[in-house]
Amino acid sequence: MTVQAPKAAGKSRAGQADQAARAGRERLAYLPYLVPGVLLFTAVIGVPFLMNLYTSFTEWEGIGAPRWIGLGNYAELAEDGEFWASFRNNVLVVVGMAIVPTAVGLVLAAVLTDLIDRHFGPRAASALRACIYLPQVLPIVIAGIVWSWLLNPESGAVNALLDAVGLGSLAHDWLGDPATALWTVMAVMVWVQIGFPLVVFMSGLQRVDPSLYEAAEIDGASWARRFRHITLPQIRPEIFVVLLWTTIAALKAFAHIFVLTKGGPGGATNVPSYYSYVNFFERTDVGYGSAISTVLTLIILALTVVFLRVQSRDLGEER
Amino acid sequence: MSAGDATTSATTTATTTAAARAAAAPPAGARRPARRPRRRRRGPSAYAVLVGMAALAGIMLIPFVVVVFNALKTPAEYTANGPLAPPEGLYLGGMRDFWERVGFGRVLFNSFLISASVAVGAVLLSVLNAYALGIGRVKGRMWVLVALLMANTLPQEALVYPLFYLSKQVGLYDTRLGVIIVFTVIQSAFGTYLLSSVLSTFPRPLLEAARIDGAGRWQILWRVVVPVVRPTLSVLLVFFFIWTWNEFLIPLVFLQSNDNQTVSVALGVLHGQRLMDATMSSAAALLGLIPTVVFFLVFQRTLSRGLTAGAIK
Structure with a gap:
């Protein structure tokens, strides 16, 4: 309505009120376009979310009437060792899916942009980028099947490869041993995840004038200095977005666990999202499962708010 | 989408060729474009x-x-x-065995049907929502956007049981339609968010001109707004298709019968039963990854434009 505003300024008060009313009616006319979205959204996300919240205060097997038990599920949760263990595992999953890929992705993006692209041409850089990105296009389930077969203790390629290079003594039941299962899952996650930060960071670095790197290099700035003083400050916004996005994805990691280990061995790779699934569909303890997923939701929402706060403060200071 | 896509990629190619020709031309004196740094100093490091x-x-x-x-x-x-x-x-026997055993053709068709329907449906829904929010600027649009963003970050674990229960009540359990509806809404949250911010910068004079020509709101949407943001829509279409293709938890819970399963669910379930030997596992993995690698190659150009597609020039 900005177009009408200057015209209205010269008119009387009544004219202005009329203008405002017309603008209001004008906006109202767009409401029908929102109706299908709002209805579907309420049915598919709003109602289920509230139902989940409600069931988390009840004991329910999925059939019959839920029995209200107040905070009973949450009290049980606080003392459930399995739940806390799944949380500790989730912290490591965040390391494997968010922190390591972001850090490594940053260094790789800087190397590809600052060194490979400038010395060997953009073709070399984008070919290398495509190779590293490729695992990202796989459905997680397929990636999981590939790796659980590669890591198979009897006939898997990983152990065969170790044998072939003379490290046969390191061969191992990678996913079957509680001591290595979670680390192995994390390694697979890094393989899957690394392409995402790399691609985002490299597209962010395109904003940087290449002559900036040239000039710094001529001035004798080492690669590490250029990384710290040019790369990092330039793509700060991307770093925040990638960290938040991958951390949320890590908290929701389900398919990785489902295909690779099913939470085993002995709960060594259990995570809250998988644990809630087990409670919903295997133990049919729906109330308890709802409580777990509610806690997970709260953590994710809190994390999002904190992240956005820190981000807006950090980026605000720069201006 | 295909028409718009072709146009854009044609433009891109044209630009690239022009750039290549410019680069190939002998440098005019000392004036060398800054964008083309010389490739020397290729030291051993x-x-x-x-x-x-x-x-x-x-x-x-x-x-x-x-x-x-x-x-x-x-x-x-x-x-x-x-x-x-x-x-x-x-x-090729391993792959053939696997194909026949899971009825891979049917599973592949299910995945295509679900992903394509969701992509189209979610883009339509996003366009309608964003038209009201970004151009119509209806009251309370901030709250709608916040709600949508929350929906996008919400773990599906917190929705899956109620959705499972409700879909059984209304007879959509174990149907592809049920999964399509759920993902149309989930994906459109992101689409609405992105498109609303794109449309809020839509050039007003264009809308005014169309209105003076006597176009109604509905016509303006399809004849003026949609053609302008078509590149963004095609990026969204690709995103939604691939995201839905890769989904696992909700299809796993919803699609119980073999006839309705998607590629991910069928492979995940079969894998969970530990019935596959090594060669069949890798045949399964190869068949599962071929479609996605094909998408990757086909859509690569669209996706690499994805991050900049938000801007209207």
């Missing part, structure tokens, strides 16, 4: 970095290579030579 990066890229690709090798071996060959040896011939 630069080569070391290149070798290192190539090695890393190779390591990332090893699993793909191993999968292809073993998908093409006979079980006997696998036992004799181990998983690392290249195949002696092209043996």
Whole structure:
């Protein structure tokens, strides 16, 4: 309505009120376009979310009437060792899916942009980028099947490869041993995840004038200095977005666990999202499962708010 | 989408060719474009970095290579030579066995049907929502956007049981339609968010002009707004297609019967039953990854424009 505003300024008060009313009616006319979205959204996300919240205060097997038990599920949760263990595992999953890929992705993006692209041409850089990105296009389930077969203790390629290079003594039941299962899952996650930060960071670095790197290099700035003083400050916004996005994805990691280990061995790779699934569909303890997923939701929402706060403060200071 | 896509990629190609020609032309005196830094000073350290990066890229690709090798071996060959040896011939039996056993054609069709329907439906829904929010600027649009963003970050774990329960009540459980509806809404949250911010910068004079020409709101949407943001819509279409293709939890819970399963669910369930031997596993993995690698190659250009597609020039 900005177009009408200057015209209205010269008119009387009544004219202005009329203008405002017309603008209001004008906006109202767009409401029908929102109706299908709002209805579907309420049915598919709003109602289920509230139902989940409600069931988390009840004991329910999925059939019959839920029995209200107040905070009973949450009290049980606080003392459930399995739940806390799944949380500790989730912290490591965040390391494997968010922190390591972001850090490594940053260094790789800087190397590809600052060194490979400038010395060997953009073709070399984008070919290398495509190779590293490729695992990202796989459905997680397929990636999981590939790796659980590669890591198979009897006939898997990983152990065969170790044998072939003379490290046969390191061969191992990678996913079957509680001591290595979670680390192995994390390694697979890094393989899957690394392409995402790399691609985002490299597209962010395109904003940087290449002559900036040239000039710094001529001035004798080492690669590490250029990384710290040019790369990092330039793509700060991307770093925040990638960290938040991958951390949320890590908290929701389900398919990785489902295909690779099913939470085993002995709960060594259990995570809250998988644990809630087990409670919903295997133990049919729906109330308890709802409580777990509610806690997970709260953590994710809190994390999002904190992240956005820190981000807006950090980026605000720069201006 | 295809028309708009073709136009855009044609433009891109044209620009690239022009740039290449400009670069190939002899430099006019000392005026060298800053964008084309000279490639000298390729010291030994630069080569070391290149070798290192190539090695890393190779390591990332090893699993793909191993999968292809073993998908093409006979079980006997696998036992004799181990998983690392290249195949002696092209043996397609493993893949054929697997294809027949899961009815892979049907599973593939289900995935296509679900992903394509969701992509189209979610783009339509996003357009309608964003038209009201971004151009109509209806009251309370901030709250709608916040709600949508929350929906996008909400773990599906917190929705899956109620959705499972409700879909049973209304008879959508174990139907592809049920999954399509759920993902149309989930994906459109992101689409609405992105498109609303794009449309809020839509040039007002264009709308005014259309209105003066006597176009109604509905016509303006389809004749003026949609054509302008078509590149963004095609990026969203690709995103939604691939995201839905890769979904696992909700299809796993919803699609119980073999006839309705998607590629991910069918492979995940079969894998969970631990019935596949090594060559069949890799045949399954190869069949599962071929479609996505094909999308990757087909859509690569659209996706690489994805991050900048938000801007209207």
